[in-house]
Amino acid sequence: MRQTSKAQRNRRRVTANIHDVAKRARVSIATVSRTVNRIATVDPVLANRVWKAVDEVGYVPNTQARALVSGRSRILGLIVSDITNPFFPELVQEFENLAVAQGYEVMIGSTSNDPGRTESLIRRMLQRSVDGVAVMTFGIDQEQVHKLVGPEFPLVFSDAGPDRPNVRALKVNYGEGIRQAVQHLAALGHRRIAFISGPLRMRTAVTRRDAFRKAMTELGLVAPGLYIVEGDHKMEGGKAAMEKLLAQAELPTAVICSNDMTAIGVLHALDETTLKVPADISVVGFDDIRLAQFMLPPLTTVQMSCKELAAAAVEALRAGIEPDHPQSPQKEWPVATRLVVRRSTGFPRGTLPALGKASAGRGRAKARA
Amino acid sequence: MRQTSKAQRNRRRVTANIHDVAKRARVSIATVSRTVNRIATVDPVLANRVWKAVDEVGYVPNTQARALVSGRSRILGLIVSDITNPFFPELVQEFENLAVAQGYEVMIGSTSNDPGRTESLIRRMLQRSVDGVAVMTFGIDQEQVHKLVGPEFPLVFSDAGPDRPNVRALKVNYGEGIRQAVQHLAALGHRRIAFISGPLRMRTAVTRRDAFRKAMTELGLVAPGLYIVEGDHKMEGGKAAMEKLLAQAELPTAVICSNDMTAIGVLHALDETTLKVPADISVVGFDDIRLAQFMLPPLTTVQMSCKELAAAAVEALRAGIEPDHPQSPQKEWPVATRLVVRRSTGFPRGTLPALGKASAGRGRAKARA
DNA sequence: GCAGACACGGTAAGCGTTTGCCGCAATCAC
DNA sequence: GTGATTGCGGCAAACGCTTACCGTGTCTGC
Known part of the structure; x- marks a missing residue:
């Protein structure tokens, strides 16, 4: 017959517990607890003994037990x-x-x-x-x-x-950063500015889009409905949205994106056409992820720290x-948010011919402003 | 004088506990525990009562207590x-x-x-x-x-x-993927293939580099020491490493990178020169992060799923x-690992003149194979 | 010198579980 | 009908900690 003792029942304890510390410091577990939790009423002499013992036995309070009792x-x-x-x-x-x-x-x-x-x-x-x-x-x-x-x-x-x-x-003060972006583009001479939003069931996506509209209006520009396209805050959606914009009769000269991933998708879509960034079209992102400065060209974007x-x-x-x-x-x-200007934005070229999507892999010339 | 009762001591309990369930199901807490833990010896009748009670009181076992006792x-x-x-x-x-x-x-x-x-x-x-x-x-x-x-x-x-x-x-079978990459480049006609490693205090970085060396040797190619540069598995390091390679008298016609971030840095460094990818130089990454296919050009890379x-x-x-x-x-x-061919690799151009780093922003022509 | 106040440490009661052991009841063999 | 066996549920002891309460020792005021 097996001897069912306390020792057997114990799963092997691997870490020291509060009792070990108490025994070693010759105090009660209450004192150990109070010391470890830095309750001020503990006598410094005892506290020292406790800390020393803690160190010696390598005591680490058990988080589960703590959480259990403290809630x-x-x-x-x-x-x-x-x-x-x-x-x-x-x-x-x-x-x-x-x-x-x-x-x-x-x-x-x-x-x-x-x-x-x-x-x-x-x-x-x-x-x-x-x-x-x-x-x-x-x-x-x-x-x-x-x-x-x-x-x-x-x-x-x-x-x-x-x-x-x-x-x-x-x-988040989306308004400020987006206003700066629109202003930056307007100052460069852009008038036809498009916006690629995030998925519109996201509240923030709507907020950013509205901030864009407001900024445009404030600067006396119009943002036609066709220039506002819904993306998904991912590269895929940015690419698809840009392709939609490219299919329009009159192309925008600049595109502001609801986040940087969208902008990367946009750059990708443009790379498959003969259009160059920023010579033919300027692109602005949002977020300023670290990758933004490593894009080709480095992305002008609204920084949200x-x-x-x-x-x-x-x-x-x-x-x-x-x-x-x-x-x-x-x-x-x-x-706060603020615009970070890099190299994906520049002066708009004169009037562009309406232009569909060019076949991928065509030769192209790339020049920077 | 304050009445210090049990009720006062209790912090407000917000969730039902095992006792509530037990009471409601008219069983002991042990039975509840066994039921919830799907111990097979519980009478189905009682088990049903327990599950019903669990549902009614919205019982969720307390993870901390569980962890405390079960270890x-x-x-x-x-x-x-x-x-x-x-x-x-x-x-x-x-x-x-x-x-x-x-x-x-x-x-x-x-x-x-x-x-x-x-x-x-x-x-x-x-x-x-x-x-x-x-x-x-x-x-x-x-x-x-x-x-x-x-x-x-x-x-x-x-x-x-x-x-x-x-x-x-x-x-991870690094050897296989890297062998495929080297083979792919060799088949295209590349002979001068460089490798940008990760930080060499990382064991894996060393493993990948050695896999590269081995693959080169197996294919009868040489990998001169100068063509093996240390990076840091980040974009910054990739850029710096590529700049080092660009400073050499005889440029490699292809670069394999220890990860995709390094490759992105490489693309970035090359964008600041007159060299085109893949016409002048082929670039291969490692990892196949989702971003790889959104690079310009989309990155040929070794996929590690x-x-x-x-x-x-x-x-x-x-x-x-x-x-x-x-x-x-x-x-x-x-x-396993395997090569995914995209558009950053192509046939090498004839002999290239030795060429230092060109100034950023110079005009350049870009053409794809 | 003594009562009262005060400071501080120890005792023990939980926190919500899991699980070994025990006992009851039902089943079975004879 | 009796005794042995089995199945299954309940009791209670942990798990390691925090903290209310209490008791002791020391100090102060008179």
């Missing part, structure tokens, strides 16, 4: 729409650095703009009891998230009204989570 | 070297999909090839008691990881000898974690 996991959820869009990894990295610096871990998920994925992602995050979630999808259905989480759950959205008690919003965005997101989340955060009541967090 | 967190660690390199987000996404399908969560971290970051990352993962870690950095110091984790800890490396009990290795890689990583990890995984003893997991 806080120190995990931040970060939801992005498409991790394979280079903007997001940059954002993720910044976010993570900041979160880790504050003692948080980050749980990342990308939704691919699929409500099903979004729902399961939120559920998974809730199940891991994240302390709060930043939704940086630029256009998720906010309602969907609200339905899944409690009314007091700390939430941060990029671009949305903070209509709930513990919801904060990142207010993901450092700034990440910082605002982390702080806004902390404001919702930590009861004594200084900016706790603040509900809106501004994020 | 398994159902979190997989995934370490990549640089999340902003587009190859990795693609890998991350695949990995995550597969892991989630198996009921795991993923904790991601990128090291930026910094040993300090690597160490803190591993520590953080251990603190969150991940069940295993896949190290896909293509060149991390394996020793560093071994020093931090216990000897039995489930680990998967891309490219490394499985010299420890619970370590598995993904064996990140789907395949992710699948191998997840399965290898599971083999190390789950005691009854079918492929548990398998130590090496093969991953």
Whole structure:
């Protein structure tokens, strides 16, 4: 008959626990806990003994147990729409650095703009009891998230009204950057400026498009409906949208894109024609991903600093989570944008002949302004 | 005087727990637990009652408590070297999909090839008691990881000898893909083929370079030392390396790059000269990131399927974690590579004059083969 | 010198699970 | 009808931590 002892029951413990430290420092586990959590009332002599013991036995507090009893996991959820869009990894990295610096871990998920994925992602995050979630999808259905989480759950959205008690919003100033872009093009002499938007069910895509329209109007330019084409914030969509523009009777002399990936698709579409960038057509992106400066030609684009965005997101989340955060009541967090001029924009050529899509691989001459 | 009751002590519980379910189903918590964990010995009648109750109270098992008692967190660690390199987000996404399908969560971290970051990352993962870690950095110091984790800890490396009990290795067949690339170029008539490696402290970078040398030798070609330049697996390094090659007396007619980002940097460097791709010089990448086909011209590259890689990583990890995984003893997991020919490679032009770096922005003619 | 106040450390009660052990009831062999 | 066997559910003990409460020791004021 097997002897069923305590020892047998134990799965092999690999790390030291609070009792080991307590024994070694000749104090109670309460004192160890208080010391480790930097509660000020611990006698410095004991605290020293504790820290020494911690070091000696290599004690690392068990996060699961901590979370279990405290009800806080120190995990931040970060939801992005498409991790394979280079903007997001940059954002993720910044976010993570900041979160880790504050003692948080980050749980990342990308939704691919699929409500099903979004729902399961939120559920998974809730199940891991994240302390709060930043939704940086630029256009998720906010309602969907609200339905899944409690009314007091700390939430941060990029671009949305903070209509709930513990919801904060990142207010990206799209208007400013896009106005700068339009102004830049207008100053160069462009009049026929097209815009390729993101998928219009995304709130942000609509916001950017509207900012474009507004900027055009303010400068006394017209943005004909045919010059506003819907893309998908990906290279494929940018390419397709540009091809649509190319099929029109009168070509635009400049194209502003709702993000950089779209602009890359546009460059690609233009490469298959005889049109040169920027001599025949200027292209402006949005985001300023690192890749933008490595495009051929380097992309003029509206910079939305993901450092700034990440910082605002982390702080806004902390404001919702930590009861004594200084900016706790603040509900809106501004994020700036600004134009970065590179080499994909230039003076427009005189009047262009209407021109369909040229066959790919034709010889062409390329010259820069 | 405040009444310090049990009720007060409780932080507001927001989700139902196992006791609520047990009460409602009129069974013990043990039965609930067994039902939820699909232990077969539960009477179907009771099981039904339990499932019904679970549904009614909206019970979701608390992951922290589960992890605490079972010692398994159902979190997989995934370490990549640089999340902003587009190859990795693609890998991350695949990995995550597969892991989630198996009921795991993923904790991601990128090291930026910094040993300090690597160490803190591993520590953080251990603190969150991940069940295993896949190290896909293509060149991390394996020793560093071994020093931090216990000897039995489930680990998967891309490219490394499985010299420890619970370590598995993904064996990417670099040789095959690179051989195909060299062969492709040789068949087109190239003889002077250069190679831009990754940072040589990365094991994988060395492996790829050696594969290149071997392939060259096998085909009776020589790879002079001057034609092998070190890059950094980023665009910047690719650009710098290409500039080094351009400074040489006799230019190569083709360049193979250790990854696609390097190739993008190369294209960029060449764009600032009068040399055309592929007419004057052919360029081959490695990885086949999605962006590769959107380069100008679309990049011929060696595909390393990140789907395949992710699948191998997840399965290898599971083999190390789950005691009854079918492929548990398998130590090496093969991953194939193959050449994808696009438009950045072509026939070499006749003998080229030695040519330094031309000034940027010079007019140039571009023609495709 | 003594009562009261105060500071600080220890005890123990949870947090929400999993799981070994035990006991009850039902089944079976004879 | 009895005793042995089996199946299955409940009890309770962990897992490692935080923290309310309490007790002890020291200090202060009179």
